[in-house]
Structure formats: structure tokens, C-alpha cells
Amino acid sequence: MYDFLRALPKAELHLHIEGSMEPELMFKLAERNGVGLRYDSVEDVREAYDFADLQSFLDLYYQGMAVLQTADDFHDLAMDYFQRAASEGVVHVDLSFDPQAHLSRGVGMRAQMEGLLAAMEEARQELDLSTAMIMSFLRDQPAASALDVFELAGPWHRHLSAVGLDSAEAGFPPAPFAEVFRRARAAGIPGVAHAGEEGPPDYIRDALDLLGVIRIDHGVRCLEDPALVQRLRDDQIPLTVCPLSNVRLKVVDELARHPLPALLEAGLKLTLNSDDPAYFGGGVLTNFLACQQAFGWDEETFRQLARNALEEAFMTEDRRRALLALLDGATGPGSA
């Protein structure tokens, strides 16, 4: 099964590039930029990654970013992740980043964009890895700040495949962000949003109705609302589920009790993703393997999850056709 899951052409739809920073890179960038760290060693960092909930993770996540200062840093961060992803059989990444978390530290939009876009081009040329960019807004910051950031990113709008919404969820409903998502849509940029991770099912409904999003990040709490589940199934709205993240942030007690089997049973369009691989114990392949261990799914189930991701990722139709053909070819007959 390892070989099968490794070979499966996997697309990652829910990945915060800042959450892909391994402690080794954090130390390297800290040294390069003369930024002090509160940790003495890589082991110290890993030990600190013991989270009680989403907020306790976010506190360290925003701290860790302090080492990112220049375009080169963003480039190196993304390339480090792309190389690891490619080695796990990932063929496409919808990469999300949080510009406000960098602007507030005095790191400009240009450095962020130029570094990330350079790495994305390098990944295409050197790793045959396609990528797309999602610019996310922090929902625990004022909606006016999201509007400012969207305007500030104007010169790069043509590089954005979507806008997103992340950070602390409970108590921060989607509604205030309707205007910025409407503006993005008017510029031809669709939306995705975290909803139903720690927040209630109503936030999923509001993300669809008020923000007009085309995918829901996480969404696992939809099961508390049967009418919502029916809508998500009828409309085949993709959910980007992050199994190991949900365990590490205590959305669920343990993977064996994760609602993934119930979500599948409900006929929802699911994908498996890593969220913040450096903080939550591994990348996409690790998440696939953990689900195999926990749920004993067969090859057909994993093939369908991988197909869902290829169908819903932000990529050209030519690339999608090629990767779907690779999926069917790589995984044998009966999969067409």
C-alpha cells in the first residue's frame, strides 16, 4: 500500500506555505537574518509543537514567521516544501499564504510575491510540479485590512488563483469579508474559506452564501447539520480535509475517531491535505498513510480522493487532463 500511495499522483489543495517551515530552515533563516529565536535547538522547536487548540498553534505559527524577511527567504521556504512534496508523489500544490502576517512585520508585498512566484516557476521547470497561489486574509483582523491588502496586491492579481480566509475561526464569522470576496470575484478571482474547523456549521453556510466560495477548507463540523450535509453533497462542494491537523489541534481526539468515514459515507467530495506539514507531523503522503492505518481504506477509495483533488485544484485544463491520465495509468485498470 505504501508504494501505491506514494505513486498516486496527489494534489495538495490546503497548504499554508508558512506552516511548511521545518525547524531546520527556521534556524537557517534566523541566522541569515540575525533574528533571535526563543529555542536553543531544532529538538526544542519540535517539543514546543504540542497544541491545545487552533489558537495555541497560531501563536507559534505567527512567531515562527519572524525569520521570513526577504524575497529569497520566501523562495527558499517554498522550494524546501516543493522538494519534499515532489518526493512524496505530489504533482500539484494550491499554495496559500498570509500576506497580513508579513506586512504587519514590515515585510512588503513585493518580497512575498517575488519570492513565492520565483519558487513556483522553479518547481514547474525542475520538479514538474504545478502550483497555484491562494492569497488568504486573516479573519481575526478587520475586514478593512483585507480590503487594503487586496488592493495592495493589485499588481499581482493576475497571479492569484483564489483568495482565502484563515486564522482564528470561532467568534470570527465570514460575513464581514463579503465585500472583499465580491471584489475579488469581480476581478475574476474565486474564493475559498476555512470554515467548520473550530467554528460552527453556520460558518460553512455563510462562506457559501455570503462569500460565494467554491471550496471549503476543513468543513468537518458540517456533520452537525444534516441539511448542510445534503447541500454540500448535492452541489459536490469540495472539502479540503486535513486529518493530522485535526488530531494535532484537537478538533478530534484521535484519528480513528475522525469523522472522515462519515463524511465519505455522506457522499461528500473530499480531498486529503496537510495544512501545516511542519507543525502537524507530515505532508500529504503521511496523511494518506495515516488514514490507511486508521480506516483501512482500499486503493479505490484513495484513488477517488486523489481524483477529487485533481478535479478541483486550480490548474490549466491541459495539466488536469494529463494528471488524470497519469492517475488512471499509474494505478492500473478499473480506475478510468
Ligand code: HPA
Ligand atoms: O489550520 C488552520 N486554521 C486556520 N488558520 C490557519 N492558518 C494556518 N493554518 C491554519
Ligand SMILES: [Zn+2]
Ligand atoms: Zn488551514
